[in-house]
Amino acid sequence: GRHEICFWSRDKILLDMAGFLSERVDLPGEAGEKNVYAGRRILLYRITGRVDSRPPEDIIGIYNEGLTLLRDGKLRDAWDRFFLLALENKGFAEAYFQLGMCLRGMKKYEKAREQWKKVLDLIPDYKPAIEELKKLPQPPGQTTAELRDRSEG
Secondary structure: OOOOOEEEHHHHHHHHHOOEEEEEEOOEOHHHOEOEEOOEEOOEEEEEEEOOOOOHHHHHHHHHHHHHHHHOOOHHHHHHHHHHHHHHOOOOHHHHHHHHHHHHHOOOHHHHHHHHHHHHHHOOOOHHHHHHHHHOOOOOOOOHHHHHHHHHO
């Protein structure tokens, strides 16, 4: 039969950024209540379409693997994971954000800045990217007011 992939709401933003289409779904839970598991009500979504051929569980797995590598200081390996995700989906803002985090850790500040600007091109008010840009040394010609204007706009 047909296999449907359902996921928690905590993964929805990540999968949306990765180009997946989804819809809210109600599944039987505990005590006859829909979407209640371990005493908690959770939001569930079903994949209805996708931009590329990589299954969503692979995208989440690669993304989480990249985060673990980044936390462990394995910056180049983490960069490889996030680069793969960004390469496969040019609209995946979170992949670009994490590429910037890797590059910052490698002290490649201008390249990190480029990645975070890509994020802001996709999601203009993405606060984590705005905050990381503020932390970097200012490039020639860039003023703090320009960054502040972007974060307040």
